Amino acid sequence: MPEANPYIKQYLMAAGPTPIPPKVSQIQAEPILYHRAPAFVAIYARVLDRLKTVFQTQNEVLTFSASGSGGMESAVANLVKPGTKVLVASCGKFGERWAELAEAYGADLVHWDAGWGNRVEPSELEQKLSENPGIEVVYTTLSETSTGVVNDVQALTEVVHNAGALIAVDAVSGLGAVPLRQDDWGVDVVAAGSQKALMCPPGLGFASPNQAALDRAAETAGQGRYYFDWQKTLKGQKKDPPDSPFTPAVPIFMALDVALGMIEDEGLENVFERHRLLGRATRAAVKALDLEIFGPEDENSNVVTAVKLPESIDGAKVPKIMRDTYGITIAGGQNQLKGKIARIAHTGYFGAFDILTTVAGFEMALRELGHDVELGSGVGAAQAVFLEAGVPAGAPA
Ligand SMILES: Cc1ncc(COP(=O)(O)O)c(C=O)c1O
DSSP, X not given: OOOOOTTSOOEEOSSSSOOOOHHHHHHTTSOOOOTTSHHHHHHHHHHHHHHHHHHTOSSOOEEEXXXXXXXXXXXXXXXXXXXXXXXXXXXXXHHHHHHHHHHHTTOEEEEEEOOTTSOOOHHHHHHHHHHSTTOOEEEEESEETTTTEXXXXXXXXXXXXXXXXXXXXXXXXXXXXXXXXXXXXXXXXXXXESSSTTOSOSOEEEEOOOHHHHHHXXXXXXXSOSTTOHHHHHHHHTSSSOOOSSOOOXXXXXXXXXXXXXXXXXXXXXXXXXXXXXXXXXXXXXXXXXXXXXXXXXXXXXXXXXXXXXXXXXXXXXXXXHHHHHOEEOEEOOGGGTTTEEEEEOOSSOOHHHHHXXXXXXXXXXXXXXXXXXXXXXXXXXXXXXXXXXSOXXXXX
């Protein structure tokens, strides 16, 4: 096997951090702004406003200097006090994080694991909720990045509300890639982060509680939270002009301002459509390679495509060869899926040729590992999807 080449051109094709458009990178090289000066306050106000468009909400999108897990933690710190009855509906690694957080805050936890690679099915959730009366908050995931599964948050929200509970959704990898219409669907809290479909560096966590969630948070006040206290940040963000209770991550706000402007220019629905096309092309490539998608085959799984690797090869070597030999960084499987799947991302600043590059490298890695693959078959299938769609399928420049 060829030696790793540190000078090779790099292609970041993982599901977060994701690649960043050049103008989003460049703005961060500008001189740092004082966070109370008008120049920054204008950016801060614009970002807060633009975030509402992507979250599809009129709620205040609360921003924290943290990774996505910080946004998630805020949704537990503000809704849970010791003994709160909580149900976590998970289907992979990141769903399990909700359970860890709920335990850390002393919840009376029911953890329903739908199984890695399965969806959280609304009918099954309904059953779990009827078996466990008195659940106050349900935590689940929009896009389970460890498996590629995208859940039907609209249907899950209906089930949770019928049971009289609140729902908080981890949309760290899904927000801005697949539709999540927070207000239309009545989702109580959406948590997210800056480093995936929002095309920014890691460092900002978000939570967008609605009034019901804020009311509940008022009931749990004084339960051991400080930085992630929603009221503190809400109070500052609602001022005119808005103000942050803590020093905001100034360069990331500058980056987010540019990135959200790009999403606005492309149009959110067109952004979703681009992700749909990238997902479809990737799945077509996988099938043409005679490999299977891990999990249900789903037209909505447009954040990351998880591919079952042939059992005859050492699967853990696929991402390693791609990164060290070809400079293409994809993700392998996590935990029990290590060596069993490869995850090809298409979330954020991705276009058709990112997918073609990744699939080409993937085919070559399989061939290097001794799998009998017809070079070009996956690439050709993806090309055909892009040509048939008749759209450029490039990410905006
Ligand atoms: C679905 C999902 N939830 C939560 C997280 C955790 O986010 P972070 O690593 O930004 O804390 C990730 C990160 O990959 C994710 O994909």
